[in-house]
Amino acid sequence: MRKLPRINVATEEVNNFLQALAKQKEEQKLFQFLNGANQDYEQQRSQILLMTPLPPVETACAQQEELQQEVLAETHLEMESSTLLSKGPNERCAQYGNKGHTREKC
16 A cells, blocks of 8 residues: 555665565564563563574464463363362272273273
């Protein structure tokens, strides 16, 4: 929607300027993404900002998504194990005699 002047001759100086401008825009996207990230990801945010060169926003997003999936998987396992213990702390596995679960959950 913004009109920019047309470049008829692409000199080395113009190419360098355009590359620097593209890099600056990419870094701005990364900073916006990291700024919007939840406080729980403070450590990952710091690690990303220490990288040289800074990664593209897509890479940072993929790293954060991976971490989020790991956290969700751990949370699911913790919830599942606490649910098993709360359901039947006195139940014993018919297979091995272990407390806290049934043979089906062994």
